Amino acid sequence: MLPQYHIILGAVFSIMLFLIFPQGVGLIGAIIFFLSSFLIDIDHYTGYVIKKKDWSLKNAISWHMKMRQKLLSLPRKQRNKFYGMLCHLHSIELLLVLLSASIFISQYLLFVALGFAFHMLTDILYQPTYWDRFDKISLIFDYFKYKKLKNLEDI
Numbered sequence: 001m002l003p004q005y006h007i008i009l010g011a012v013f014s015i016m017l018f019l020i021f022p023q024g025v026g027l028i029g030a031i032i033f034f035l036s037s038f039l040i041d042i043d044h045y046t047g048y049v050i051k052k053k054d055w056s057l058k059n060a061i062s063w064h065m066k067m068r069q070k071l072l073s074l075p076r077k078q079r080n081k082f083y084g085m086l087c088h089l090h091s092i093e094l095l096l097v098l099l100s101a102s103i104f105i106s107q108y109l110l111f112v113a114l115g116f117a118f119h120m121l122t123d124i125l126y127q128p129t130y131w132d133r134f135d136k137i138s139l140i141f142d143y144f145k146y147k148k149l150k151n152l153e154d155i
């Protein structure tokens, strides 16, 4: 899902959370949830930096748009044979670490975990619009799955 949709959905849901649970969430919790709901996608940038050894945000965005176009230009069945890159923040493993850390370090990490989980849920719901599998749930699962697939860049 493109970042602008994540921002809109994150804004709507964080406002709803704040209005429904004003005492439990609080303004700071709602803001952290909102920011986390789209800033998780920073792993697309860091993944690009690691892969291409290039710090340019502009290049990273255009590379991702090019990969997206490449994927969408393929017939649906072909798309299932490719992957783009590992998204290290989109993972149930990190959610578990954040949930544990929210107990022992700071309660605000709970809102980071909730924002990330909300983002991941919207990504999961969006994926059936372009291929027949679910990525970006588990980093470990994706790592082993991608070893059997081809990289989109190699087309």
Ligand SMILES: [Zn+2]
Pocket (backbone or CB within 6 Å): 001, 040, 041, 090, 119, 123
């Ligand atoms: Zn995402």
